[in-house]
Amino acid sequence: MSEDLTRLTAADMAARLVAGTVTSVELTQAHLDRIAAVDGDVHAFLHVSADDALATARDIDARRVAGEDLHPLAGVPIAIKDVVVTRGMPTTAGSKILEGWVPPYDATLVERVRAAGLPILGKTNMDEFAMGSSTEHSAYGPTRNPWDLDRIPGGSGGGSAAAVAAFEAPLAVGTDTGGSIRQPGAVTGTVGVKPTYGGVSRYGLIALASSLDQAGPVTRTVLDSALLHELIGGHDPRDSTSIAEDLPPLVDAARRGASGDLRGMRIGVVTELDGDGYQEGVRARFAESLDLLRGLGAEVVEVSCPHFEYALGAYYLILPSEASSNLAKFDGMRFGLRAEPAEGPVTAERVMAATRGQGFGDEVKRRIILGTYALSAGYYDAYYGSAQKVRTLVQRDFDAAFEQVDVLVSPTAPTTAFELGAKLDDPLAMYLNDVATIPANLAGVPGLSVPNGVSDDGLPVGFQVLAPAKADDRLYRVGAALERALETSWGGPILAQAPELEVKP
Amino acid sequence: MSTSTVDLVDYDDAVRRYDPVLGLEVHVELGTRTKMFCGAEVEFGGDPNSQVTPVSLGLPGALPVVNRTAVEYAIKIGLALNCSIAESCRFARKNYFYPDNPKNFQTSQYDEPIAYDGYLDVELEDGTVFRVEIERAHMEEDAGKNTHVGGADGRISGAEYSLVDYNRAGIPLVEIVTRPITGVGERAPEIARAYVRTLRDIFRALGVSEARMERGNVRADVNLSLRPTPESPLGTRTETKNVNSFRSVERAVRYEVSRQAAVLDAGATVIQETRHWHELSGITSSGRVKSDAEDYRYFPEPDLVPVAPSRDWVERLRAEQPELPVERRRRLQGEWGYADAEMRDVVNADAVDLIEATVAAGSSPAGARKWWMGELARRAKSDDVELAALPVSPAQVAQLQGLVDSGRINDKLARQALEGVLAGEGDPEDVVVARGLEVVSDDGPLLEAIDAALAAQPDIAEKIRGGNLGPVGAIIGAVMKATRGQADAGRVRELVVERVG
Numbered sequence A: 001m002s003e004d005l006t007r008l009t010a011a012d013m014a015a016r017l018v019a020g021t022v023t024s025v026e027l028t029q030a031h032l033d034r035i036a037a038v039d040g041d042v043h044a045f046l047h048v049s050a051d052d053a054l055a056t057a058r059d060i061d062a063r064r065v066a067g068e069d070l071h072p073l074a075g076v077p078i079a080i081k082d083v084v085v086t087r088g089m090p091t092t093a094g095s096k097i098l099e100g101w102v103p104p105y106d107a108t109l110v111e112r113v114r115a116a117g118l119p120i121l122g123k124t125n126m127d128e129f130a131m132g133s134s135t136e137h138s139a140y141g142p143t144r145n146p147w148d149l150d151r152i153p154g155g156s157g158g159g160s161a162a163a164v165a166a167f168e169a170p171l172a173v174g175t176d177t178g179g180s181i182r183q184p185g186a187v188t189g190t191v192g193v194k195p196t197y198g199g200v201s202r203y204g205l206i207a208l209a210s211s212l213d214q215a216g217p218v219t220r221t222v223l224d225s226a227l228l229h230e231l232i233g234g235h236d237p238r239d240s241t242s243i244a245e246d247l248p249p250l251v252d253a254a255r256r257g258a259s260g261d262l263r264g265m266r267i268g269v270v271t272e273l274d275g276d277g278y279q280e281g282v283r284a285r286f287a288e289s290l291d292l293l294r295g296l297g298a299e300v301v302e303v304s305c306p307h308f309e310y311a312l313g314a315y316y317l318i319l320p321s322e323a324s325s326n327l328a329k330f331d332g333m334r335f336g337l338r339a340e341p342a343e344g345p346v347t348a349e350r351v352m353a354a355t356r357g358q359g360f361g362d363e364v365k366r367r368i369i370l371g372t373y374a375l376s377a378g379y380y381d382a383y384y385g386s387a388q389k390v391r392t393l394v395q396r397d398f399d400a401a402f403e404q405v406d407v408l409v410s411p412t413a414p415t416t417a418f419e420l421g422a423k424l425d426d427p428l429a430m431y432l433n434d435v436a437t438i439p440a441n442l443a444g445v446p447g448l449s450v451p452n453g454v455s456d457d458g459l460p461v462g463f464q465v466l467a468p469a470k471a472d473d474r475l476y477r478v479g480a481a482l483e484r485a486l487e488t489s490w491g492g493p494i495l496a497q498a499p500e501l502e503v504k505p
Numbered sequence B: 001m002s003t004s005t006v007d008l009v010d011y012d013d014a015v016r017r018y019d020p021v022l023g024l025e026v027h028v029e030l031g032t033r034t035k036m037f038c039g040a041e042v043e044f045g046g047d048p049n050s051q052v053t054p055v056s057l058g059l060p061g062a063l064p065v066v067n068r069t070a071v072e073y074a075i076k077i078g079l080a081l082n083c084s085i086a087e088s089c090r091f092a093r094k095n096y097f098y099p100d101n102p103k104n105f106q107t108s109q110y111d112e113p114i115a116y117d118g119y120l121d122v123e124l125e126d127g128t129v130f131r132v133e134i135e136r137a138h139m140e141e142d143a144g145k146n147t148h149v150g151g152a153d154g155r156i157s158g159a160e161y162s163l164v165d166y167n168r169a170g171i172p173l174v175e176i177v178t179r180p181i182t183g184v185g186e187r188a189p190e191i192a193r194a195y196v197r198t199l200r201d202i203f204r205a206l207g208v209s210e211a212r213m214e215r216g217n218v219r220a221d222v223n224l225s226l227r228p229t230p231e232s233p234l235g236t237r238t239e240t241k242n243v244n245s246f247r248s249v250e251r252a253v254r255y256e257v258s259r260q261a262a263v264l265d266a267g268a269t270v271i272q273e274t275r276h277w278h279e280l281s282g283i284t285s286s287g288r289v290k291s292d293a294e295d296y297r298y299f300p301e302p303d304l305v306p307v308a309p310s311r312d313w314v315e316r317l318r319a320e321q322p323e324l325p326v327e328r329r330r331r332l333q334g335e336w337g338y339a340d341a342e343m344r345d346v347v348n349a350d351a352v353d354l355i356e357a358t359v360a361a362g363s364s365p366a367g368a369r370k371w372w373m374g375e376l377a378r379r380a381k382s383d384d385v386e387l388a389a390l391p392v393s394p395a396q397v398a399q400l401q402g403l404v405d406s407g408r409i410n411d412k413l414a415r416q417a418l419e420g421v422l423a424g425e426g427d428p429e430d431v432v433v434a435r436g437l438e439v440v441s442d443d444g445p446l447l448e449a450i451d452a453a454l455a456a457q458p459d460i461a462e463k464i465r466g467g468n469l470g471p472v473g474a475i476i477g478a479v480m481k482a483t484r485g486q487a488d489a490g491r492v493r494e495l496v497v498e499r500v501g
Helices: A010-019 A024-042 A050-065 A108-115 A158-165 A182-188 A222-232 A250-258 A280-295 A306-329 A348-359 A362-375 A381-404 A427-434 A438-443 A472-490 B011-017 B068-080 B185-206 B246-265 B311-319 B325-336 B340-348 B352-360 B365-383 B394-405 B411-422 B428-435 B443-456 B458-465 B472-482 B489-500
Strands: A045-048 A078-081 A120-124 A171-176 A191-194 A214-219 A266-270 A299-303 A407-411 A447-454 A460-466 B019-029 B092-095 B105-108 B115-123 B129-141 B145-149 B161-165 B172-178 B218-227 B238-243 B273-278 B283-289
Touching: A010 A024, A010 A222, A024 A045, A024 A050, A024 A120, A024 A158, A045 A158, A050 A120, A078 A108, A078 A158, A108 A120, A108 A222, A120 A158, A158 A171, A158 A182, A158 A214, A171 A191, A171 A222, A182 A191, A182 A447, A182 A460, A191 A222, A191 A472, A214 A222, A222 A250, A222 A447, A222 A472, A250 A472, A266 A280, A266 A381, A280 A299, A280 A407, A280 A447, A280 A460, A280 A472, A299 A381, A306 A362, A306 A381, A306 A427, A306 A438, A306 B092, A362 A381, A381 A407, A381 A438, A407 A472, A447 A472, A460 A472, B011 B185, B011 B246, B019 B185, B019 B246, B068 B115, B068 B129, B068 B172, B068 B185, B068 B311, B105 B129, B115 B185, B129 B185, B185 B218, B185 B246, B185 B325, B218 B246, B238 B246, B238 B283, B246 B273, B246 B283, B325 B340, B325 B352, B325 B365, B340 B352, B340 B365, B352 B365, B352 B394, B365 B394, B365 B411, B394 B411, B394 B428, B411 B428, B443 B458, B443 B472, B443 B489, B458 B472, B458 B489, B472 B489
Parallel strands: A078 A120, A078 A171, A266 A299, A266 A407, B238 B273
Antiparallel strands: A045 A120, A171 A214, A191 A214, A191 A447, A407 A460, A447 A460, B019 B172, B019 B218, B092 B105, B115 B129, B129 B172, B145 B161, B218 B238, B273 B283
16 A cells, blocks of 8 residues: 555655655645545545646646746645635635625735745635634534544634644645634644734635634644744735734744753743643643643743733624624625525615625624624623723733743643534533633734644643744744654654544545 | 705894704716726717627626726816825625626725815805815716606606616716714805816816706706704714705705704604605605615625736826816906906806816907806896806807907997807808898998988087087987987997098
8 A cells, every 4th residue: 555645744745845755746736635534534634626726736746847946835735724715716704694606806815825836725624714623513513623523723824734633635724803813723633823913914814704714734743833834924015013024934933942941941830721621631731731841841830810800801802893894895795705684675684784694693693692792882891891901901911921931832722622513502601612712812922732642532632832922933832842742752643542433435 | 844845044044943964975977988997988979789898798607807097087086176095995796686797796995995084175155265174085986877758757656567778887987975064054056066067177177077067067966964063973864965066055955944944843763765856846856765674785896806907107296287277267267357246246156167268269268258257147047057057158258358449349239240150040250141230330221310310400510510529418318219229339439430520
């Protein structure tokens, strides 16, 4: 039996492409075959763009043969979360309201991916408009966790994380508004990075909460994330909130971290992100990881961020407020679903109401109603206004903490993957999944989740690293160091511990 | 009382018994090359939906970027209105659902305008200067344009369907809001009109907009309330939307004064509401009632960073401020040699630009004024249009005066030529040729007519021969009659003297 190319890291695929020992067509086809074999169960993809991907692969192979200077990741396939607009490729954001919509333009990050010659395998599943922590709120059915098909893959970017964990793609793009890259990473045993706010262009991301959304890499290794982050990141004049500076050297930082030396690095454990509500196995793995980091020379101290306990509440006011406005454009007037009222006159107002009534799912409606209320005259100061004040306090907590330490760490998610349907009727329990990831979004600082073991239930857990704004390189240094130490102790990557998926012909 | 008739109080009576308070909100479309938040190029009259991008269509994922030139124009307007310029200010989202509003929120400044606390001195018809306090000037984007098909008069009620053109969506606007304008008394309509016109002149002087009223580049919302005396608290106001000519501003104010006075006289209360202006009938009608239910859920636009114009930039723009209308009028009056009263009439007739262009096209200032303030002003009045709306250009007026100056036509013929121009017969040159209006300058036909006149009036001929030039006018008159006015009277006189001498 020939080697399974899908098991390689993206960096190894890139190296083989450069060496000429594999072609992009072979890699792309291997992943398309894998998708065909397992995605019936996993359901990571909403759309597979096989022809488009193979066309790109052939083009890159030809250009490589012609001796053209190519991007280091040229020819390595990638999957894109369906919240990112792709010209000529359906984009639904997991919602019925956009079913069949084919955008006439590419997001900036997609332009960069295409320009670098990465074949796009397709669009990955997600909670509708990225609202959720389980991908169960997708209008097209849930994605299943490759570790246990009865369990959730996290959310909202469960599709991207599951695709990478199931070897359906070596690289994926996710978006993270309150943890939608990091929490799925934790519960699927993959790596996910939320860059500094403004580090990756939001142009072409279907906005959930504009002041919180960030796109970032979803991969199996820290180095692969750094490679993808460098490709999609950097200034974009079409996004006013984009940082007008070069990214710090991320790939270098990952390589440096992998050398295993963390001497001089001060690591702060956030007191408030541990304890009650965190599963025993999660806490145990976290403590072990701290020991490993100490062993690599890092100094580990406790740091208190007293306002983090209010972060979740503030987040669930700011997010719905912004979302209620961002989602107003889905009205059946210009694109996407258009529904007419069942009876009575067909006026614009009534078509808008019918379209939104039919097109949005319950969680989306819930948040639109919450946000509309929070922004209403007379309530604005009490809700949106207060939430913004809490946001400032959370930012100050970070500022104060980063005076003392270089990075902050915590478990990424309080629990391992829960069973499908377990929290569907309890939104508050669902929201608590993001308790550790939300503060970074409120403050705009970068965060990374790296798998740091398997809990007592046999499911993976994640370790979160947070760094000051624009110091994303620190995430990669610490993340790569921990990853190397853990893999040495395990004798291989964490996904080797995952059960094999049944391959359907 | 029938619902179709509205009680009105005679205007003079109304302002004797009530004190009107004005408030004006003027929107100006900036003449930037591209839109407020995207690179879609803006041109008047393009095919529907040909000037759009994902941003101005509000497509999912699109993000706004502030147009720097629009900010510069807004600052220029703020400086011309003696405003403070914000060191940092933000955009907000004004949320409301309407098909011409592609994102279903309008990106507009709300509580942080770029310019605030200014004033504008407005010169009235009699030369009085009235100061209008400016509360703010803020940036926002225009909406698209709805066309309702199948109903009566393009109204939405009864229409079969509606079309939306998003070319206008996202065009940068600056909205200038006054503080309540008090102390206007019976001159409220005149002050409102003069204020809007002065703003229009400023927009043009600054070069920030073509400011063409007829294209809707400048749109005014007129707020008006009445109170029993200047000492009373402010009354309930109405807001009459989209009053788009100077005359209409004046008429809308007059109408609302008369209407509100009648409401108050009847012991009723004025409803705080938006009213529509009806250009043809010159009345306002009730629109939507403003109530607490109207909640735009403003919040700071998270897709944009604050606009923070550097003080250097603001000071540079201040130093570069061009000549503003008042200074310009003073300069032009000097150049043209008009008396104060003449200049005031020119200003009140909105003829400054027209005369300046006519002079630039070669006319003498006196000649330019003669035509615009005479024949053309009469014509505009009888047609009930603005001077600038007459179908004659400054260049044509200059050409007309040139024909007079060169002696090819006299004033009487020139009036006929102008009539032809207004009737669409072409330039004055063309009309003169086509209508055969040229002064007869060939001596042959003149001598023939003179001889005939002298022969017909032998007694007069005798007197002239005797050296008495007094009755020469009778001969000239006869010659003019014979040539149907096309003779040059001066030349006729010379020839008569030669003939008899």
